[in-house]
Amino acid sequence: MTSSRYGRALPWLFVLLWSTGFIGARLGLAHTEPLTFLLLRYAAVIGFMTLVALVSRAPWPATGRAWFHIGVAGLLVHGVYLSGVFIAISKGLPAGVASLVVGVQPLLTAVAAGWLLGEKVSRRQWIGLLLGFLGVALVVFGKVGAGFGAAALMPAIMALLGITAGTLYQKRYCPAFDWRSGSVVQFLPTALVTLLVAWLTESFHVEWVGEFYFALGWLVFVLSVGAISLLNWLIRHTDAVNVASLFYLVPPSTALFAWVLFGDVFSNVALVGMALAVWGVYLARK
Numbered sequence: 001m002t003s004s005r006y007g008r009a010l011p012w013l014f015v016l017l018w019s020t021g022f023i024g025a026r027l028g029l030a031h032t033e034p035l036t037f038l039l040l041r042y043a044a045v046i047g048f049m050t051l052v053a054l055v056s057r058a059p060w061p062a063t064g065r066a067w068f069h070i071g072v073a074g075l076l077v078h079g080v081y082l083s084g085v086f087i088a089i090s091k092g093l094p095a096g097v098a099s100l101v102v103g104v105q106p107l108l109t110a111v112a113a114g115w116l117l118g119e120k121v122s123r124r125q126w127i128g129l130l131l132g133f134l135g136v137a138l139v140v141f142g143k144v145g146a147g148f149g150a151a152a153l154m155p156a157i158m159a160l161l162g163i164t165a166g167t168l169y170q171k172r173y174c175p176a177f178d179w180r181s182g183s184v185v186q187f188l189p190t191a192l193v194t195l196l197v198a199w200l201t202e203s204f205h206v207e208w209v210g211e212f213y214f215a216l217g218w219l220v221f222v223l224s225v226g227a228i229s230l231l232n233w234l235i236r237h238t239d240a241v242n243v244a245s246l247f248y249l250v251p252p253s254t255a256l257f258a259w260v261l262f263g264d265v266f267s268n269v270a271l272v273g274m275a276l277a278v279w280g281v282y283l284a285r286k
Contacts, residue, residue: 010230015246017227019253022099023261024223025086028215031207034086035198040206040216042078042191045224049183058180067185070177073170074186078228079193080162084155093152099251101156103136106245108164125245128283131276132248138273167235167243175236179229187224248277 028037052058061067081102088098106129177185198204206212234243252274 011234011246014227014230014234015249015253017222017230018247019250019257021219021223021227022085022254023257024215024219025089027211028219029086029090031209031212031215032205033198033202034090035083035194036202036204036206037216038082038086039191039194039198041219041224042187042194044216044220046184046187046191048220049180049187049225053178053180053184056180058178060181061177061185066174066177069169069174070182070185071189073166073174075189075193076162076166076169077231078166078186078224079190081159081166083194083197084157084159084162088152088155088159091152091155093156098156098159099136099254101153102160102163103133103248103251104160105164105167105247107133108160109167109243112164112168124283128280129245130280131283132245132280135273135276135280136248136251138269138276163247170232170235171239171243177232179232182232183225183228186228245280248280252277 025037032040053060061070085098085102088101110125110129231243234246255274
C-alpha cells in the first residue's frame with residue numbers, strides 16, 4: 001500500500017518540481033545568454049550524475065543501439081525543448097505565451113499516440129485534454145501581450161515539437177533504463193549540440209553573482225536530476241497521454257510560484273482556468 005501511495009504521489013511531485021523551471025530561467029537569464037546557461041547546466045548534470053552512477057555501480061546501456069535511442073530521446077526532451085523555451089523568453093516572448101504554446105503538447109501527444117504507439121484515447125480523455133487546454137489558455141490570457149514576433153514565437157513552437165517528439169520517442173524505443181546512467185547518456189549529446197550552437201551564436205559571457213549560482217544549482221539538482229528522473233519513471237510506468245496531461249498543470253503552478261516569489265498577480269479568470277486545468281487532467285488520466 002505504501003508503494004502504491006508513493007506511486008500516486010509522484011506525478012504531482014513532478015508537476016511541482018517542473019513548474020519551478022520557469023522561475024529558475026527567469027532568475028538565471030538576467031545574467032547570461034540562454035544556450036550558455038543551458039550548457040553550464042548540462043555540464044554540471046553530467047559531472048554529478050557520472051559520479052553518482054560510478055559510486056552506486058549503476059548499470060550502463062548494454063548495446064550501442066540503446067545508447068543511441070536514449071541519447072536521441074534526451075536530445076529532444078532536453079536539448080530541443082529547453083533551448084526553445086530559453087531562447088523564446090530571452091527574445092522577449094512572455095512566459096505566459098510560451099506556456100500556452102507548450103501547453104498544446106498533451107493534445108498533440110494524444111493525436112500522435114494512437115498512430116505511433118497504438119494507444120487508445122477515450123472520449124473522457126479527449127474531453128479532459130480539451131478542458132485542460134482551455135484552462136491553460138485562461139491562466140495565461142492576461143499575460144499575453146504584444147511586442148513579440150516570429151523570432152520569439154518560433155523557438156517556443158520548436159520547444160513544443162521537441163518535448164512531444166521526445167516523450168513519444170522514449171516511450172516507443174527506450175522506456176526503461178537506469179535513471180543514474182541514463183541521465184548521463186541523455187545529456188551528453190545534448191551538451192555537445194548545445195556547445196556547437198552556442199559557439200556559433202553566443203559570447204559565453206556570464207555574470208557570476210549569487211542569484212545566478214542559485215538559479216543554476218536549482219535547475220541542475222531540482223530540475224535536471226529530480227524532475228527529469230521522475231519524468232523518466234512516469235514514461236516507463238504509464239502511457240504517453242497520461243504523462244502529457246500533467247503538463248497542463250505546469251502553467252497554473254508556475255503562476256502560483258510567481259505570485260509567491262515575485263508578487264505577480266492573476267485575475268479571477270485565471271483562477272477559473274486553474275480549476276479547469278486540474279479538472280481536465282483528472283479526466284484525462286486513467
